[in-house]
Amino acid sequence: MSFIDEHRAQFGGESICSQLPIAPSTYYHHKALETDPERRGDRYRQDAFLTAEIKRVWEENFCVYGARKVWRQLRREGVNVARCTVERLMRRLGIRGVVRGQRPFTTISDPDQKRAPDLVKRDFTAMRPNQLWVADFTYVATWSGFVYVAFVIDVYARCIVGWRVATSMKTGLVLDALEQALWARKHRQGLIHHSDRGSQYLSIRYTERMADEGIDASVGTTGDSYDNALAETLIGLFKTEVIHHRGPWKGRDAVEYATLEWVDWFNNRRLLEPIGNVPPAEREKAYYRQLEESGEAA
Numbered sequence: 001m002s003f004i005d006e007h008r009a010q011f012g013g014e015s016i017c018s019q020l021p022i023a024p025s026t027y028y029h030h031k032a033l034e035t036d037p038e039r040r041g042d043r044y045r046q047d048a049f050l051t052a053e054i055k056r057v058w059e060e061n062f063c064v065y066g067a068r069k070v071w072r073q074l075r076r077e078g079v080n081v082a083r084c085t086v087e088r089l090m091r092r093l094g095i096r097g098v099v100r101g102q103r104p105f106t107t108i109s110d111p112d113q114k115r116a117p118d119l120v121k122r123d124f125t126a127m128r129p130n131q132l133w134v135a136d137f138t139y140v141a142t143w144s145g146f147v148y149v150a151f152v153i154d155v156y157a158r159c160i161v162g163w164r165v166a167t168s169m170k171t172g173l174v175l176d177a178l179e180q181a182l183w184a185r186k187h188r189q190g191l192i193h194h195s196d197r198g199s200q201y202l203s204i205r206y207t208e209r210m211a212d213e214g215i216d217a218s219v220g221t222t223g224d225s226y227d228n229a230l231a232e233t234l235i236g237l238f239k240t241e242v243i244h245h246r247g248p249w250k251g252r253d254a255v256e257y258a259t260l261e262w263v264d265w266f267n268n269r270r271l272l273e274p275i276g277n278v279p280p281a282e283r284e285k286a287y288y289r290q291l292e293e294s295g296e297a298a
Contacts, residue, residue, distance in 0.1 A: 050081055051089050058095055062265065064241040066090075066097025072277050100240040115202050116217035120194045124230040126156040129284050130188050133161065133181065135195045136231035137174060140243050144251040149259055150177040152193075153234055154185070156287070158272055159280035160234070160263050161185055165256040171203040178206070182213060194218040196228040238262065 014024045057073045058065055065073070067087040074081055090096060126132045137150035148169040152162035162181030166173040182188075193215045195201035202219065210217050220227025242262045249255050268281045275283045 047089060050079075050085065051093065053079055054086060054089050055093060055095070058090075061270070062241060062245070062262070063095070064098045064245060069097065069271055072271055076271075076277075098240050098245050100236050115197060115219040116207070117219070118221040118227075119192050119216060119218035120220075122220075122226055122229065124155055126154075129154055129156045129159070129287060130185050130191050131156060133191065133193045134228060134231040135174065135177065135193065135201065136228055136235055137169065137177075137198075137200070138235045138239060139169070140249060140255050142249040142251050142255065147249075147252045147255050148173055149238070149255065150174045151231065151234060151238070152177050152181040153231055154280075155230060157275055157280040157283035158230070158234065159267050159284060163259060163263055165252060165259055167252055169200065171200045171205050174198075174200045175206055175209060178209060188213065188215065190216075192216045192218050194220070194228065195231075196220050237266075 053074060054070055057070050061069070061073070067083065067090050070090065071081065071083040071086040074086070120132065124132070124134065132155040133152055134155060135150070135152045137148055140147050140149060145167065147165055147167055150162075150164045150166075150173050151160055153159065154161050161184050162177040162179070164173055164176040164180065166176070178193075191214075193210055195218075197219055200206065207217055238259075242258050243249070243255075246258060249258075267279065269279050271277045271279065272283075278286075
């Protein structure tokens, strides 16, 4: 249709249609609908509305959501739409979610280094916030060299309670992330902190800091990725949704700002299927609300 529009003044619409597999009546009907959209069918108008909503949700969530997450977010907002419709319109828009890849291995362990027992044994479940934290870090290649990003995650709602970006993967990196978590979470009775066997997490400074706060340390025993699977999963999301999706990166400052944005979005707006397709902050608020209501009832 656009080809005919561009050349009709020179050659005439009917002459061009005669050379193309388009009847003149079809062309003029299409132009009439463009002039008066109200003449279009209900499905067209519904598709136009949904297309705008789908594009909005996709863009508001860092362009990382696939059809399933877009569909769930629309349903949360009260938009009644079938998942297959979202899939169809996303294909028409030419947009899609990001696809996760494999995470590089970054753990450097010392087999002779003393370490805490494994209190988790690959059971990454918690009945309340501040019952179990998991920690890990990853690296990011930038134009000015490698930078490293460390996270501390509360298992109950997968909430990121501490993070840090640095140009070195020494103990200071993971210790700073822990300090942020300690500052953010004041009530930590009975808390377990779990990590892999990386030397940073087994360092004297790190273990003594946890002991000072009355936190029970736990370290995976097998030495593979399943020992710290939940933290590995979150870092996989971070690499997919931020690092690979929005790179290349100039340096530490760019990575740090992007991480800040992503952590805020992840904690407060990203839908997580393992916790019921709600954001982590919403899951925690629901827990404390239920706790308060049960206390009032008692």
